[in-house]
Amino acid sequence: MPITVxxxxxxxxxxxxxxxxxxxxxxxxxxxxxxxxxxxNLDRGFAAVLARLPTVADKDIGTVLKTxxxxxxxxxxxxxxxxxxxxxxxxxxxxxDRHEMSAEDVVLALEAALDGIVARGKAQPGEKxxxxxxxxxxxxxxTALADGRxxxxxxxxxxxxxxxxxxxxxxxxAMKGRASYLGERSIGHQDPGATSTAYILRALAMACRRNxxxx
Numbered sequence: 001m002p003i004t005v006x007x008x009x010x011x012x013x014x015x016x017x018x019x020x021x022x023x024x025x026x027x028x029x030x031x032x033x034x035x036x037x038x039x040x041n042l043d044r045g046f047a048a049v050l051a052r053l054p055t056v057a058d059k060d061i062g063t064v065l066k067t068x069x070x071x072x073x074x075x076x077x078x079x080x081x082x083x084x085x086x087x088x089x090x091x092x093x094x095x096x097d098r099h100e101m102s103a104e105d106v107v108l109a110l111e112a113a114l115d116g117i118v119a120r121g122k123a124q125p126g127e128k129x130x131x132x133x134x135x136x137x138x139x140x141x142x143t144a145l146a147d148g149r150x151x152x153x154x155x156x157x158x159x160x161x162x163x164x165x166x167x168x169x170x171x172x173x174a175m176k177g178r179a180s181y182l183g184e185r186s187i188g189h190q191d192p193g194a195t196s197t198a199y200i201l202r203a204l205a206m207a208c209r210r211n212x213x214x215x
Contacts, residue, residue, distance in 0.1 A: 002100035007211045008064050009053055014203035016046035022199055029192040033179040038080060038192040045076035045084070060099050065092030065109070079177050080193055083117050083130065090116030103151040106208075110138050110158075127175035128186065130193035137162035137201055152212045155205035162201045166194040 019026070019042045026039030049071045056067050069088030073081050094112035095101060101109070114134050123129040140161035144154035167190065174186035 001211055002102065003061075003106070003208065003211060004100055005057070005059070005061055005064055007207055008061050009057070010210060011204050011207035012046070012049055012053065012064075012068060014206050015200045016050050018199045018203050019043050019046050019196065022196075026192050026196055029190055029195055032189040033174060033182055033186050034177070034192060035078060037078060038196065041076045041078055041080060042084070042196055045072045045081065048072075048075040060095075060097050061101055062092040062094075062096035062098060065089070065095060068092070079121070080196070083121050083193070086116040086120040087113035103145055103154070106151060106155075106204075107138070107141055107145065110134070110141065114138055121177075123175075126172060128169045128172040128179060128191045128194075129175075129177070130191070130197040132169050132172070132191065133162040133165040133194035133197040133201075136165045137197075150212060152205065152209040155201070155208050159198065159202045159205050162194075162198040166190060166198045169194050 019039070023039035023043045026042065027036055030036050030038035049068050052067055052071050053064070056064050065088050069085040069090075069092060072088060073085030075081070076084065090112040091109040094108050095105060098105065114131070117123070117131060117134065121129060121131070123131045125132055125135055137158040141154050141158040144157040145151070149157070169191035170189065171187060172191075173184060174182065174191070179186045179191070
């Protein structure tokens with residue numbers, strides 16, 4: 001079944017709910033190596049996104065995603081606001097004027113989001129950032145779809161890859177952002193941005209599974 005604006009709204013709503021539910025966890029992770037505000041900032045940002053969604057309910061998918069990105073930039077502080085904002089804006093640009101999208105379009109959007117984060121944050125794999133969750137997720141999604149699995153199944157594989165990627169940041173030395181100031185003291189802590197990335201991808205998988213089940 002094609003993915004419509006309504007399904008994208010389901011995804012963003014699920015993302016907001018997951019971020020809210022894990023707000024304290026994300027803040028605790030950030031307290032160890034950052035400013036202790038990642039959970040609170042993202043929770044505020046996605047609440048603002050939900051408030052904006054009714055104003056773009058009749059627009060195309062690209063507009064919804066770009067509006068999401070711009071809302072996050074304007075409401076989320078720290079490094080995560082510009083990074084997540086860029087990710088959603090780039091995904092929206094990749095899906096401009098589309099009212100429906102296919103599995104291939106989902107890959108296209110996530111690739112654009114990843115490219116945007118890499119360009120904005122100048123981060124590479126292994127530097128203890130959200131790239132360590134998103135890059136393996138995109139690769140797992142491509143592989144699963146190529147193997148003939150459904151989009152929902154493929155996104156579940158992407159979620160598992162993202163969660164594994166987030167856990168893999170624990171022994172890494174932070175090379176970017178506030179965490180990098182800690183030097184070797186950043187080792188032993190899971191990156192909050194990689195963790196929130198995995199939650200957002202989980203929300204996307206949930207929305208696509210709901211779509212495939214006809215809910």
